[in-house]
Amino acid sequence: MIETRALLDGDRMLTQIRDARGRIARPAELTTSMRSIIYSQSGSPDVLQLVEREIPQPGPGEVRVHVAVSGVNPTDWKSRANGPLEFPEVTPNQDGAGTVDAVGEGVTTLVVGDRVWTYLSARNRPTGTAQEFTVLPVQRVVKLPNSTSFDIGATMGVPALTAHRALTVLEGGPARLHPGALDGRVVLVAGGAGAVGHAAIQLARWAGATVVTTISSDEKAALARSAGAHHIVNYRTEDAAAAITAIAPQGVDIVVEVSIVQNAELDAEIAGPRAVVSMYADDGGDTASIKVRPNMTKNIRYQFVLLYTMGDEAMANAVEDVTQALIAGVLPVGEKAGLPLVRFPLAKTAAAHQAVQDGVIGKVLIDVAE
Secondary structure, eight states: OOOEEEEEETEEEEEEETTTSBEEEEEGGGGEEEEEEBBBBBBSGGOOOOOEEEEEOTTTEEEEEEEEEEEOOOOHHHHHHOOSSSSSSSBBSEEEEEEEEEEEETOOOOOOEEEEEESSTTSOOOOOSSSSSEEEEEGEEEOOOOTTOOHHHTTTTIIIIIHHHHTTTTTTTTTSOTTTTTTTTTEEESSTSSSSHHHHHHHHHHHEEEEEEESSSHHHHHHHHHTTSEEEEEESSHHHHHHHHHOHHHHHHEEEEEHHHHHHHHHHEEEEEEEEEOOOOTTSSSOOOOHHHHHHTOEEEEEEOOOGGOHHHHHHHHHHHHHHHHHOOOOOOOOOGBEEEEEEEGGGEEEEEEHHHOOOSSSEEOOOOO
């Protein structure tokens, strides 16, 4: 819940915004500068610097968001580490949540004070969400339901939109997700303890699928169970193919795949006729080997999934459906919901990036607002 109250500053009436965590936001009217994380060369997390920058102004079709929480994804550290840089100076992080505090000319769908989540915040732009204020095209800023926390909002962009795409590319399957959309379907989520896997479990279950997930430890099994997976298979201690076939004797319809390099043989064995394997991560591998005959026999489709190039229609569908899932309350985060939150202050953004790069279990969030 956002609490606002008037502040008298000389002859000006300002608005104090208190976010859902009880912290007082810093309206742009009170200062001309902000704290921002930047880097001007690619490399290790050490290239990230905390600096003061002028607060940006929104142009036509843009909104300015006072960022409360910034989410860190693997794509963020990979962009920082691998380059090349698109701009002389870059502020990282694609995802975030906060409050609209200024709108540009022509913006009618959002107003000052709206609670929002953002996606593709740093896509073809120099300024992501690792800063106190960020300016974005209005299309990349989405209203956050009043009952939804900023923590949840900051985890929606890359993970939830990627999961939606992975679940909607089945031949003859739905292009949209809603209760009943995946009734009668079996979904296998490989690596159900990660952020994308977590969102895929939640969205698939919400849409009516039977959800199976593979994990590698008891700790990750507990997280996948908390996320809502119906069946959990430990591929280190079980015959994964036999276990999955026992659960789905007619075969799996959709595989949400985190590592086709490791799992190509398993996927071909457990997939049903005309199934799809949705591959959203390369897992560090350049080449995957796929056997021709078992895949051809079943007419299995292999679909690469990358958020940045999925297309406007698919993106709009995903944003709308994820928002409906938020309203329904089916995308919680936190350890009890199967996705532990690992927090850092803005000044420790380098440590946050390192944690994601090191494969920390859970979702890394940066508390931007003081």
